[in-house]
């Protein structure tokens with residue numbers, strides 16, 4: 734049997750399960766809020782043009798309006814100043830977008846400390862048990878943040894000092910960018926950087942280092958608890974918007990049933 738036939742039948746009889754890691758996209762979907770004086774993107778919205786009525790008697794259709802970096806989305810290199818000469822979202826190669834996923838579980842740490850930052854030593858400790866982060870793979874950071882997604886305020890978790898949500902240290906971001914052959918990182922939060930990352934040096938270090946090294950990020954993932962620590966395959970599918978710095982994406986994982 735060909736590998737594709739075998740894969741198709743494994744999906745059909747659920748020896749391989751498809752897990753949707755995507756947060757549904759609506760005007761309520763939490764989105765990053767930049768502090769003054771920076772300008773924010775539009776939230777997602779639907780604009781109805783017809784609904785089986787005079788403007789379109791047999792059909793319903795909408796315009797969609799959205800920032801690029803809204804909902805579950807991919808950050809392409811050109812999103813950041815360090816990747817300004819790199820690839821836009823239409824230029825990403827599919828073998829970089831489809832690859833092995835590994836999960837680092839930091840749910841307990843993020844519950845204790847909303848500002849928890851994954852550091853190099855956490856990853857190295859994980860690697861001692863599970864092997865080096867896979868080439869063209871995705872490091873998915875599970876923090877439990879998805880459980881706040883019903884409540885925008887809880888999701889952004891801001892106080893007078895700014896938002897508080899987990900992420901990566903500056904040195905971990907640089908190490909992942911320079912020392913590991915991953916395609917990128919995936920997170921449950923609104924951005925690939927921690928809530929307090931505007932105050933780091935450089936600001937937003939995951940953006941700075943990963944996007945500057947032709948690595949990518951995906952955000953607002955959910956259902957990471959349904960993935961094994963290693964052994965899943967993820968398909969990250971941003972729209973190939975020409976010149977775009979990112980795009981909402983559908984992210985699906987293939988997981989072998991127990």
Ligand code: MN
Nearest residue numbers: 802807808979
């Ligand atoms: Mn983004």
